[in-house]
Amino acid sequence: MKFEAVTIKDIAKALGISTSTVSRALRDSYEISPETKQLVLDCAETLNYRPNPIALSLKERRSRSIGVVVCEIANSFFSQVINGIESIAYDKGYNVIISQSHESYEREMMDLHYLSSRSVDGLLISLSTETNDISHLQALHQKGLPIVMFDRISDEIQTHCVVADNFKGAYEATEHLIQRGYKKIAAIANSEFLSITTERLAGYKEALHTYGHKYNNAYVKHCFYGGMVFSEIEEAVNKLFTLKQRPDAIITTSDKLTTGCLKTLVRRGIRVPEDIALVGFSNSDLAELLNPPLTVLRQPAMEMGRDATELLLQLIESKRPITQFEKRVLSPELILGHSSVPQPDLQLIK
Amino acid sequence: MKFEAVTIKDIAKALGISTSTVSRALRDSYEISPETKQLVLDCAETLNYRPNPIALSLKERRSRSIGVVVCEIANSFFSQVINGIESIAYDKGYNVIISQSHESYEREMMDLHYLSSRSVDGLLISLSTETNDISHLQALHQKGLPIVMFDRISDEIQTHCVVADNFKGAYEATEHLIQRGYKKIAAIANSEFLSITTERLAGYKEALHTYGHKYNNAYVKHCFYGGMVFSEIEEAVNKLFTLKQRPDAIITTSDKLTTGCLKTLVRRGIRVPEDIALVGFSNSDLAELLNPPLTVLRQPAMEMGRDATELLLQLIESKRPITQFEKRVLSPELILGHSSVPQPDLQLIK
């Protein structure tokens, strides 16, 4: 019942020649006569021969597969990144093995162990929110495993990185609100230990500074699990709303936070943008579903996946060790929802 | 620079014993003395030995990896399914190789070719919208590749299937609208060649029939690419709105259609549910973002992924060929958005 795959041996037997000749003919070696070549090729075609990638891997000591570790697949941003990764990997004949950390450090470690035991040729990783010790990654890196980090990175490992221009993105989002006349702009951000959080908040602060707004610590809320736990966001929003100086606008610095914040506001019957303005990082299409559409900051997710994969494959396939590492920075895009933020004169005072 | 992996050979050499002894000790064979076992285990630990899965695969003629073909990863439903697949596969030590058809028949063929050349041990597939000829799948199936289909299936292949109760789901959604007093209920569905479309429309029709509504062909629109091409949905909505007897409610039978429909309505300034009611299949969290929240039909995506994977692994690991195939049907859930559909007395007449 179980089907037997056709091997070069079968071809050799069928043609009464040796396996090495078959192998060479298939690889179009110059030392094989045209007639034999044709014979072998035809026979391979007839028998529907397919080379066994596993045998090849064993011989070449490479699996032609790369590992990917992200916190969550079911997240617009990451699924788009994976799209990008797949498109490049597929083109170059590489396998993509995806695993999720679910924002857990322990799970991330298990994933890495799993992937390295699967002998992937390289690794693409965006750190989990719980991860502050990356010695496990460093160990792999030192053993010679090519690694490229994206989005949530750490500078404790000397390797290629691909990130969004988080500073600029957050700056522009904040600036956008300021220019629309908002004075009390709050921010709901991820864990302060993530690289993206630091950068995004820096952009937020810088914009406030540039426009002469003063920074208010009470206006900045962190959600450690970045919205995986919904109550986190709910609590952040609620806290902002109990402040004496209630904010008139919110910036949310990630996909899940934007969704979660909006959800909380809707549940509480708070209207956007009439009661409070909202601009958030988001790669889902939620913005277009609202009336009026929300202004969002879209990350170059697909591009990030593509770039990271290109760099990784370059790393994998380069013979000599690389000394100069690249940090590629991609620009996010502020997508204006028409009139999602009222003009200053229409602004409700609360 | 490139690191050399530790093999049983290294252990054998270090301990001055043969590789077979090492191999047996590591596999905890009964024919090895406890002392030797301990010795080998310790040594393996010290050298940080990791078995080479590729060598194992070659030997056992199995890759311990399964292939997944879906139309799109960046789709709430499918990313949730993949979540389910991964959770089971991971537990059982299987690899998951995902590839996307992007609703293209040609691409699906390429994916299958790629995966089978990667010698996956089994296959999970949800057909692309373009696929009406599945002889390529049948070929693989006849060659002995275990296959489990989910969501978008075909009965031309005798194998396990996991689907949602599409009939019941659509029936309930329609019934819900009818009970709220809607009389002119339209449907926007996927390609009529997909199994899910047939089943869902059947549920829709049956509900109409049960409640004595007459079925109107003009109220049913098909989007061949199921919303991948936005203009398709836009056109469907527009056509519904130019009918003399304009519908007072719409049912959308997939994630992307629901999102796309809502997007179109918002763009045109049509309010939901004041101007028209909407109930759709959706696994994204968009429903909760609207005010009032939308009533949606949620599919048991994660469960579908888990079930399909369990069935597949069962198929893979069973020694004798299976003759009795299972079709597992999971129930979708109608999630009521509070007052997203006005009561009959509140209903606006167009």
Next chain:
DNA sequence: TTGTACGCGTTATCAC
């Protein structure tokens, strides 16, 4: 209880 020899599918290195 342990070691030897072979095979999984392929390619590289010899030899002819």
Next chain:
DNA sequence: GTGATAACGCGTACAA
């Protein structure tokens, strides 16, 4: 131009 052989890392039937 082609064939035999070894090797990649592992498990196991057989021999000792």
